[in-house]
Amino acid sequence: MTAKQMLSDPQCTGKIKPVGQVSEIWRYPVSSIGGQQCQNVDITETGIVGDRQFGLFDPSTGKTASPENDSRWHPALFLRAIINSAGETYIHFPNGEAYQICHPAIGPELSRYFGFSVAVGRYNNGQWPAAEQLPMITHRYQPSPLHLITSSSRERLSDLLSSKELDVRRFRPNIVLNTGAEPGFLENEWLGHTIHGVGLSMRATEHTKRCGMTMIAQPDIEADVEVLRAIVRNNRRSFGIYCDVVTAGGLDVGTELVLKTSAVRA
Known part of the structure; x- marks a missing residue:
C-alpha cells in the first residue's frame, strides 16, 4: 500500500x-564514529540492518568509546565506517587507509591514530559470522x-x-x-x-x-x-x-x- x-x-x-x-x-556500523549514507535499507525490529553492531573500546579499562564526555575519543568522529556489498564492515581513516574490522592491523592502526590502546568489539554477530572473533562489549546506553x-x-x-x-x-x-x-x-x-x-x-x-x-x-x-x-x-x-x-x-x-x-x- x-x-x-x-x-x-x-x-x-x-x-x-x-x-x-x-x-x-x-x-x-561502528558506534561513535562517522556513518554511511544509504539510498535504501532493510529494517527489522532492532532497526536498520548493520546499524551499530560494533564499537571501539579501550582494552586497558574495557570501557567503550564515549566522545560526548571524554575528549580522548573526539577523533572518532573523523573516522568513518561502511559496510560493503559483501556485508563486511570497514573503518576508513582520514589518511585514506581503510581496514576491515577483523583485520589484524586494525587495533594497532586505531591505537596509533588515537594515541592510546584501542580495539574493536561487537555488540552482536549480525549478518557477518567472521565477527565472532571480536570480543563482546557492552553498550554504554540503551x-x-x-x-x-x-x-x-x-x-x-x-x-x-x-x-x-x-x-x-x-x-x-x-x-x-x-x-x-x-x-x-x-x-x-x-x-x-x-x-x-x-x-x-x-x-x-x-x-x-x-x-x-x-x-x-x-x-x-x-x-x-x-x-x-x-x-x-x-x-x-x-x-x-x-x-x-x-x-x-x-x-x-x-x-x-x-x-x-x-x-x-x-
Missing part, C-alpha cells in the same frame, strides 16, 4: 496525514531501533543559531525527513503515534535528549558549543525522536511517510 492509498483506505482508522519524504538515510529528525526542526534550530544550515551529521540520525515549509519542532507532537511508509511502520516513543556529541568537530564541521545550548534553551534538550519498529520492511530515499494518530472517540 502506498502512502496515498493509506489516506483513502477505509480500513485505516484514525487520523492520517502525509508528513514528508525521506531525504537521507544513515547507518552507523540504543533505540530508529532515530528520526525533520527538516523543519533543523531549520528552526538553524534560525535560532543564525546559521545558514546545520549539517545532519551533528545529530547522527537514521532517517532525515523533508517536511517542507511547515515550521517548528514538528516531531515533538508525534510521540505515541505511528509513522508509515510502504510496508514499514514505526512508533514514535520518546524525544531524543541531546549530549555533547552535537558540539564535537567532524570533517568540514567545526566544534560549536552553541548547538547544544540552543537545544537546551529552546526545546528542553530534545532534538528529534526515537522510534520502535512495528512492522519490519524496506525504506528508500524519496519514500513518502504518513503519520497515523489514534482515532478520536465521541
Whole structure:
C-alpha cells in the first residue's frame, strides 16, 4: 500500500496525514564514529540492518568509546565506517587507509591514530559470522531501533543559531525527513503515534535528549558549543525522536511517510 492509498483506505482508522519524504538515510556500523549514507535499507525490529553492531573500546579499562564526555575519543568522529556489498564492515581513516574490522592491523592502526590502546568489539554477530572473533562489549546506553529528525526542526534550530544550515551529521540520525515549509519542532507532537511508509511502520516513543556529541568537530564541521545550548534553551534538550519498529520492511530515499494518530472517540 502506498502512502496515498493509506489516506483513502477505509480500513485505516484514525487520523492520517502525509508528513514528508525521506531525504537521507544513515547507518552507523561502528558506534561513535562517522556513518554511511544509504539510498535504501532493510529494517527489522532492532532497526536498520548493520546499524551499530560494533564499537571501539579501550582494552586497558574495557570501557567503550564515549566522545560526548571524554575528549580522548573526539577523533572518532573523523573516522568513518561502511559496510560493503559483501556485508563486511570497514573503518576508513582520514589518511585514506581503510581496514576491515577483523583485520589484524586494525587495533594497532586505531591505537596509533588515537594515541592510546584501542580495539574493536561487537555488540552482536549480525549478518557477518567472521565477527565472532571480536570480543563482546557492552553498550554504554540503551540504543533505540530508529532515530528520526525533520527538516523543519533543523531549520528552526538553524534560525535560532543564525546559521545558514546545520549539517545532519551533528545529530547522527537514521532517517532525515523533508517536511517542507511547515515550521517548528514538528516531531515533538508525534510521540505515541505511528509513522508509515510502504510496508514499514514505526512508533514514535520518546524525544531524543541531546549530549555533547552535537558540539564535537567532524570533517568540514567545526566544534560549536552553541548547538547544544540552543537545544537546551529552546526545546528542553530534545532534538528529534526515537522510534520502535512495528512492522519490519524496506525504506528508500524519496519514500513518502504518513503519520497515523489514534482515532478520536465521541
